[in-house]
Amino acid sequence: xxxxxxxxxxxxxxxxxxxxxxxxxxxxxxxxxxxxxxxxxxxxxxxxxxxxxxxxxxxxxxxxxxxxxxxxxxxxxxxxxxxxxxxxxxxxxxxxxxxxxxxxxxxxxxxxxxxxxxxxxxxxxxxxxxxxxxxxxxxxxxxxxxxxxxxxxxxxxxxxxxxxxxxxxxxxxxxxxxxxxxxxxxxxxxxxxxxxxxxxxxxxxxxxxxxxxxxxxxxxxxxxxxxxxxxxxxxxxxxxxxxxxxxxxxxxxxxxxxxxxxxxxxxxxxxxxxxxxxxxxxxxxxxxxxxxxxxxxxxxxxxxxxxxxxxxxxxxxxxxxxxxxxxxxxxxxxxxxxxxxxxxxxxxxxxxxxxxxxxxxxxxxxxxxxxxxxxxxxxxxxxxxxxxxxxxxxxxxxxxxxxxxxxxxxxxxxxxxxxxxxxxxxxxxxxx
Ligand code: IFM
Numbered sequence: 091x092x093x094x095x096x097x098x099x100x101x102x103x104x105x106x107x108x109x110x111x112x113x114x115x116x117x118x119x120x121x122x123x124x125x126x127x128x129x130x131x132x133x134x135x136x137x138x139x140x141x142x143x144x145x146x147x148x149x150x151x152x153x154x155x156x157x158x159x160x161x162x163x164x165x166x167x168x169x170x171x172x173x174x175x176x177x178x179x180x181x182x183x184x185x186x187x188x189x190x191x192x193x194x195x196x197x198x199x200x201x202x203x204x205x206x207x208x209x210x211x212x213x214x215x216x217x218x219x220x221x222x223x224x225x226x227x228x229x230x231x232x233x234x235x236x237x238x239x240x241x242x243x244x245x246x247x248x249x250x251x252x253x254x255x256x257x258x259x260x261x262x263x264x265x266x267x268x269x270x271x272x273x274x275x276x277x278x279x280x281x282x283x284x285x286x287x288x289x290x291x292x293x294x295x296x297x298x299x300x301x302x303x304x305x306x307x308x309x310x311x312x313x314x315x316x317x318x319x320x321x322x323x324x325x326x327x328x329x330x331x332x333x334x335x336x337x338x339x340x341x342x343x344x345x346x347x348x349x350x351x352x353x354x355x356x357x358x359x360x361x362x363x364x365x366x367x368x369x370x371x372x373x374x375x376x377x378x379x380x381x382x383x384x385x386x387x388x389x390x391x392x393x394x395x396x397x398x399x400x401x402x403x404x405x406x407x408x409x410x411x412x413x414x415x416x417x418x419x420x421x422x423x424x425x426x427x428x429x430x431x432x433x434x435x436x437x438x439x440x441x442x443x444x445x446x447x448x449x450x451x452x453x454x455x456x457x458x459x460x461x462x463x464x465x466x467x468x469x470x471x472x473x474x475x476x477x478x479x480x481x482x483x484x485x486x487x488x489x490x491x492x493x494x495x496x497x498x499x500x501x502x503x504x505x506x507x508x509x510x511x512x513x514x515x516x517x518x519x520x521x522x
Pocket of ligand 1: 123126256312378433471478479
């Protein structure tokens with residue numbers, strides 16, 4: 091559907107056309123993760139008081155859920171495999187898990203939906219946690235055993251692999267903020283976990299490539315726009331630069347240069363010496379973008395007072411998506427890999443901000459593509475309401491609700507996908 095008449099100015103590239111069209115073959119989809127949607131999982135979370143219970147029963151309802159995704163026009167879907175289902179005890183492999191996820195993958199292919207599959211999304215088997223989890227570099231081999239086995243068992247089903255989802259978020263929530271299992275409070279340990287996860291990513295990359303040289307393998311990182319709380323204050327500026335580097339670019343830098351060195355004031359440096367294993371170990375970059383934070387001189391992250399916010403109090407700030415993509419683009423260029431927006435969305439129980447959020451953020455994606463950045467897909471978080479980790483079931487991120495009713499924003503997303511873009515007029519309608 092093309093609306094005539096409205097020509098507006100784009101900050102990026104001069105006059106905008108009447109219709110913001112996306113590239114042919116652009117991937118449109120949504121993301122989920124196993125523990126948040128499947129139900130019936132026993133892992134390090136369920137056994138330490140953060141039990142997702144039956145979640146939204148996607149384990150049994152996956153086919154009808156994918157039917158909804160197909161009806162919305164999705165041509166790609168991102169989800170994760172639950173390691174604890176495959177290997178409930180060390181070295182005991184459960185054939186049911188392979189059978190189940192093969193059915194899941196076939197169900198996507200039958201509907202023309204391309205799978206993007208994460209091998210780690212915050213959860214691990216309880217036995218792995220009991221061994222010291224990601225704190226011990228020696229445990230990386232446990233995860234690689236799982237990676238090798240599942241990629242061998244599922245690799246014939248045309249999968250785009252994502253080694254890990256948001257490794258730094260996991261490291262800091264679980265080992266520094268202590269909100270997630272194993273509930274620790276040590277920045278030093280969080281940095282060591284981050285290093286082990288990065289090493290594990292690189293090793294998994296090469297392991298999968300040794301089995302499937304043509305495999306398309308990415309890493310997904312959460313990126314957050316950051317500004318100093320006091321822009322005129324040199325300490326505030328310095329802390330913001332440090333946080334920005336650590337949280338947003340250090341991993342892209344490490345994959346580009348083949349080495350990692352993080353040194354925070356008062357802590358021991360965390361280092362990966364130059365290694366060929368790390369350098370270039372990525373075929374695509376996944377970016378999860380939600381919000382901007384102001385960084386206090388203490389390093390604390392604060393939401394800008396008076397800003398438009400989601401139900402979780404996260405600032406709605408679409409310019410931040412442009413900013414994080416622009417800071418990633420030079421790395422993507424050097425690595426010669428495309429970028430996917432692997433998550434973007436908000437908690438909005440009334441669905442009274444999600445439609446505008448979609449238009450505002452997709453307008454940025456469109457502008458970035460016009461400026462020559464290779465963004466190949468957009469995955470909304472999430473397909474349906476689900477378990478929001480330590481925040482439980484109180485926050486609704488879904489295009490569909492838990493009963494699979496379509497929210498109005500889902501209908502809007504469907505129109506965008508069907509048209510592979512949207513009229514520029516909508517920018518005015520949705521306050522861009
Ligand atoms: O629900 C999470 C998801 O698991 C990882 N990225 C952020 C989402 C919203 O908090």
